[in-house]
Amino acid sequence: ILNVEQSPQSLHVQEGDSTNFTCSFPSSNFYALHWYRWETAKSPEALFVMTLNGDEKKKGRISATLNTKEGYSYLYIKGSQPEDSATYLCAFCGGSQGNLIFGKGTKLSVKP
């Protein structure tokens, strides 16, 4: 059974704090690692699709790194804002067909 683990489960930070969380995934048969942001009452939205070991991606204040050999990815948010409050999901893809195995997510709350 393939497992994707995310930590922490939830996180409360103050506006302006920088934060990061982790996604652990199998280190074999790696094809891609996806990150999604899911705000309450909205649909999950793709942030990054990462395919190469050592990849770093950035979108505004959010960035992600990838280590496929040890099976982890970090998501960083610099200077958190209340609008960053959401659940952040990662998903591992172990085949070319694209079937994703999701983690349970990290729920981020940013207080003004």
Add this chain to the structure above:
Amino acid sequence: ETGVTQTPRHLVMGMTNKKSLKCEQHLGHNAMYWYKQSAKKPLELMFVYSLEERVENNSVPSRFSPECPNSSHLFLHLHTLQPEDSALYLCASSQVRRYNSPLHFGNGTRLTVT
């Protein structure tokens, strides 16, 4: 506004009812998916359609029956469900069915089986 639209947003049904969930994508994508999220569990893949052909059925009970009449529309037909089927059902699409093709999700249907 999402390019993937799901209806209804909420559904309450009895165990003997028959109902359908509808999904429509306006993105010109070739692959469509049904996911289920139960309380405190990760998103679980149920079905995948690629170019209108079902290519994945992830050990889903036969009381769930998908239908993909064309590349823009996806249905999930429900009959004789159990209370444990209560969950959020999410539809998604991707440009192609490939590992580096991100998913575009709808807002989901919150299903309650009584």
